[in-house]
Amino acid sequence: MTQPFSGAAEGTSVTHKVVVNVFVADQWPAxxxxxxxxxxxxxxxxxxxxxxxxxxxxxxxxxRSLLSEGVSRPVGLGDVLVIPPHRCHRHSVRIIVRSAALSAGLDIAASAVAAFLAHTDRAVPPGTEGLHIDLDRVVAELTAGSE
Known part of the structure; x- marks a missing residue:
């Protein structure tokens, strides 16, 4: 289930509503x-x-590159892994999130992930991300605690 692209014409933001099937050890899927x-x-x-x-x-x-690469091959280390559709879950992308306390598998419809990524690519084409960073804001945030 996806919601249509909600970003402005310049593509400042993208939001897609989805349903996630959550799998946690020793609990029923939700x-x-x-x-x-x-x-x-x-x-x-x-x-x-x-x-x-x-x-x-x-x-x-x-x-974003982790999610984008994860629709075609398993990627990720550490807290977030992304696994593409395969024979065990043919129509969903699985995102595995981990913390020190637990891990969970999150299945999202592959079509929803693909639509979301297509909209993000229109908002900010891959490879142009650096053009969208406000360096003054970043420096101000980094130095705010040092005064």
Missing amino acids: SLPAELRYDSTDPYAVCLSLGGTSTGTVDWVFA
Whole structure:
């Protein structure tokens, strides 16, 4: 389930509503509402925001390139791994998120991920991310605590 492209003509942001099937060890799978989000002010990152949990919303922010590469081959190290559709889950992209306490498999329809990525590519074509970074803002944020 996806929502149409919601970014401005310049493509400043993209939001797709999706359903995520969550798999956690020793628990029954659950379907939760979620959003895939992208904003050109943070052009290298995407956010997967899971809603409907007892603790509120949970956000994972990771590289857009990780998600993009993960639709065709397994990628990732550490806290986020992306696995493309294959014989065990033919129609979904699996994102595995890990913390020190637990890990979970998150299945999202491959068609929803592809549509989301196509919209992010129109907003900020891959390879042009550096043109969208506000270096003055970044420097100000980095130096704010040093005064």
